Amino acid sequence: MNVSVFDMRVRQLYRNRFDASLKHGNTIDLGNVQGGFYLLNLTDGIKTIIKKMIIE
Numbered sequence: 587m588n589v590s591v592f593d594m595r596v597r598q599l600y601r602n603r604f605d606a607s608l609k610h611g612n613t614i615d616l617g618n619v620q621g622g623f624y625l626l627n628l629t630d631g632i633k634t635i636i637k638k639m640i641i642e
Contacts, residue, residue, distance in 0.1 A: 588627075599616070
C-alpha cells in the first residue's frame with residue numbers, strides 16, 4: 587500500500603510504502619509539519635482513497 591500526505595497546495599510532504607498484509611498498524615510520522623489541513627492518499631494498486639486530515 588502506498589501512503590502519501592499532501593498539503594492544500596498539493597505539495598507532497600510524505601511518501602512511504604507499507605505491507606498491507608501485516609496484522610498490526612503502521613505509523614506515519616508527521617512531526618515536522620505545521621497544524622492545518624492535509625490530504626491523505628492511500629493506494630493499493632487497484633483502489634485509491636483520499637481523506638482530509640487536520641493536524642493540530
